[in-house]
Amino acid sequence: MEFLQTPPDPDAYIVLAVFLFSIGAVGFLVRRNAIVMFMCIELMLNAVNLSLVSFGRALSDLSGQILVFFVLVVAAAEVMVGLAILVAIFRRRARASADDMSSLKG
């Protein structure tokens, strides 16, 4: 189990995390479906989790990994509220596209 003892080089993980985060960030801006937008946010949060864990591992420090738990919990709570609002919107309109949500403008 020697590979567990030596902290790995975090660079590769961070590059992957940045890559995943960018997919999520761009996807959020490009896609119009509210549920896909939620998925993109999840992707971003999980990229953050990956980078937190790999930084924590490289630094031999636990606090980064502890933060990951909180991120998971908060992400679940956020999606819950989001889906609840989405269901309320679905009851009125049978679609959940961001283009439909354009009654507010100045």
Place this chain on the structure above:
Amino acid sequence: MSVLAQAIPAPQTDYTTIIPELIVLGTGLLIVLMLAIRRFSNIGWYALIAALGFAAAGIVAYVDLWPEVTDGAATYAFSGMVAADGFSTFVVILSCVAGVLAVLLANSYLKREGLDKAEYFALLLFSAAGVQFMAMANNLVMVFLALEILSVCLYVLSAWNRDKFASQEAGMKYLLLGAYTSAIMLFGISFLYGGTGTLNIAALAQFFARNVLENQGLVFLGMALVVVGLAFKIAAVPFHMWAPDVYQGAPAPVVGYMAAAAKIAAFAALFRILFLGLSAMEVDWKPLLWGLAILSMIVGSLLALVQSDVKRMMAYSSISHAGFIAIGVAAASAEGMSGALFYLVTYTFMIAGAFAVIDCIGRKDEQYTKYEDYRGLFAREPLLAAILTFFLFALAGIPGTSGFVAKFVVFEGAAEGGQWALIGIGTVAAVIALFFYLRLIVLMYMQDSTERPDLAETRARVAAGPAVVLAVTVAATVLLGILPQGLLDMAGQAVFAL
């Protein structure tokens, strides 16, 4: 030895430092529990409990904690997760005041709209606890958690009006963009952590004092992303896109609270992270705040000129106010910071009062929020028109109101730091802002309303709650405009005891 094999030390739990938060959270839980056991048919009882909870927390913070924290250094509790100092206690008291005003505003609104569910008050209490923990957060984990406690409650409150699509759309937009920027801020936190090896804000400062930075790019990126995340919450340009839609769609009592609470929380976190944690990087974050302040003031004021909906105009006005408060942070001095604290207090009162009037004039379903509905308001509702005029003047910063003193003290802070360009641009923005407030005022007084029989028939009703809010906020705005010294001293002490 692997990190996983180390024993985790049990945290010190000093509950006395978080008594106000425990009261606020406890009251919220009490309301939820009461709802599970037996429902009172009149939600006024829940409103009373919520208001008492806020009042008790505020009084405990002022009587018990304030003399203690302004005497000595900050106390850290829960393994350095929270810090109790003058600054956090000041914000705790302010959030309790904002909470009481929000409860008073909401009670009559919920009854009028037939949305009388007492969970509203529980959410208000939880969100206020989020604000308070954000001010106390001494660890980036706490900053993130408190921000989310606040935000998730605000998303639900924004979407509160089930019968109005605009409200749900506002909640949805707020949530999607809020979660997006939360993720961005978290990525920043992870970079800060990767670059410095700690999430503790006080330890960040120690790290910078001891080390020469290796991963400068990483830490800078982390700091910038955290600032972006918080700039979104205060609705600073260019992260303001959500504000007009949310302000327009969300219920007026929610906006009157949210506009202040979100700003208080995000500025409190900005202060703590930038001043205490990253003070060594002042040259790096100062230009960022400069940019945010200037853009917010100018863009907010200019776009407010072309609005035709009062709630939307107030959104752009709040964006420009965010810019003015950011001047205090950009000054990077104790004076600027206490000025910004004072500004936040005055803003809390002004925005609650203004939205109390907007709520009363909007009537059922908030159907009357357009500029043409305000045409000739003075002829129909002299008192409400006069009060709204007063608040608009206060928001514009006319001498004699607290808005003027607030602008003056942040400019003073900036002047001490020699930031003359910022002051110049701020003055120009304040003049532009005066125009869009005056536009609405002129509409209210000069125009004839004979062509609006639908408005002339029904008088706007001012219920007891909003009436109390109006009385308190007008009194506070006048008082802080004429005799600001007491509060200025308090704000100064709060920063001094940081």
